[in-house]
C-alpha cells in the first residue's frame with residue numbers, strides 16, 4: 247500500500263508535491279520520493295517520512311511543471327530506498343512512474359518481459375515491471391507522432407499483461423501526465439483541478455484529503471480500467487481501456503484511507519459510522535450490554551461512536567494515544583510492532599474502572615495489538631472487556647498490497663471467536679458479519695477477498711501460496 251500524487255501545471259511544482267505527500271503520509275512511511283520533468287528528469291528518493299527524506303534538500307534542484315510523488319509502504323521488494331519510487335526509464339524517450347498496489351503475477355511477468363524484450367530486469371519492485379511493460383508497448387507505436395490513442399492502447403496492453411491491484415501515474419516526457427487504474431479498480435485514484443492566474447493545474451492523487459490540503463477541487467474518481475491523459479497543452483483525454491467487474495478494496499473504508507477523504511463519492515468518516523451502526527447488531531445478538539463504548543485510537547473512533555449511538559450506550563475516550571509514534575500495523579517486524587503498541591496507548595483509568603467496556607478496533611489481524619489493549623484495560627480495573635472488530639474475521643491473505651499476506655500470522659484463519667477471546671483474555675470477541683458489511687455496499691462492488699478468499703483477479707491457491715512464501719522469505723531477510 248502506498249500513496250501517490252501527480253501534478254501538471256505551469257510553474258515549478260516540487261514544493262506542492264512535497265506538501266501534498268505529507269497529507270497522504272499515512273499510506274506509507276518506509277520511503278518517499280519525487281520526480282519532476284524539465285527537459286530531463288530530476289529525481290530524489292530516500293528512506294523515511296517525507297520530512298526526513300527531503301530534509302535540507304534544495305527544491306531549486308527540482309525544476310519542472312510536471313511531477314510525481316510517492317510515499318512507500320513496502321509490500322513487494324526490499325525496504326531500501328533503492329526500491330523506492332518514482333522509477334525512471336530513458337526509453338523509448340523518457341518515462342517516470344509511481345504506483346499504488348501489488349502485482350500478483352510478478353515472477354511470470356518479469357520472465358516474459360526479459361524474454362520478449364531481451365532485457366535483464368534486475369528488480370524486486372513491481373512498479374519497474376509495470377513501467378517496462380508500458381515502455382515496451384509504447385515502443386511499438388510511431389513515436390514521432392504519438393497520439394492519445396497510442397497511449398491508451400499501450401495501457402490496454404499493460405492491463406492485459408499485469409494482474410493485481412495498481413493505480414499508476416506516469417510522466418511521458420514532452421507528452422503529458424497519464425493516470426490509469428487496474429481493470430477492477432481495486433485501489434483509489436482521484437482527479438482534481440485548481441484554477442490559477444497562469445491557467446488550470448491538474449492533479450491525480452490516492453486520496454482527496456491531499457486535494458483539500460493543496461486547494462484543489464475534486465473532479466472525479468477514476469473508473470475501473472480507466473486511463474486519463476492530461477497533455478502538455480492541458481487537454482484532458484480519457485478512455486476505459488480494459489474494465490472488469492469493479493472490486494474496490496473495502497479495507498480503504500475500514501482502515502487505510504484518512505477519515506476526511508471522499509472515495510467513490512462517500513466520506514470515509516461517514517462510512518465508518520455506518521459500519522459501526524451495523525456492528526451494534528452483532529453486539530445485541532451476542533446478548534452483551536456494555537456500560538460504555540471506547541475506541542482504539544485513531545481509526546476506530548467513527549466505528550465506536552456509530553455503534554454506541556445505535557446501542558444507546560455512552561461513547562467515551564478510554565485510551566490515550568501518543569501521536570508521535572507511527573502506526574503499529576505499518577511496521578514490518580513483529581518485535582517492532584509490539585514495541586510500538588506499548589509506547590502508543592495508555593488507558594484512562596477513571597473512565598474504564600469497574601465498567602463493562604466494549605472496545606472497538608478497525609480489525610483484528612495478528613491479535614498482538616488487541617491482546618496488549620485488553621491487558622492494559624484489565625490492569626486499569628475494567629470489570630468486563632468485549633473486544634469488537636469493525637471488520638469481519640480476516641481469514642485469507644491480501645495479495646493486493648495490504649500487509650496481511652501471510653496466513654500463518656492471521657489469527658482468525660486458525661481460531662474461532664471464542665478461542666480468540668481466550669487468547670486475548672477478553673470476555674467476548676465480536677466481529678462484524680460479512681453479510682452485514684456487504685449489505686451496506688450493494689451499490690458499490692467491493693473486494694472482500696481477505697474475508698472470503700474470493701480474489702477478484704481469480705488468483706489460484708497456488709499463486710496465493712507462492713506470494714505468501716515470498717512474503718515470508720522477504721520478512722526473514
Ligand code: SF4
Pocket residue numbers: 432494495496497498643644645646647648693694695696697
Ligand atoms: Fe482490500 Fe482485503 Fe481485497 Fe486486500 S483482500 S484488496 S485488503 S478487501
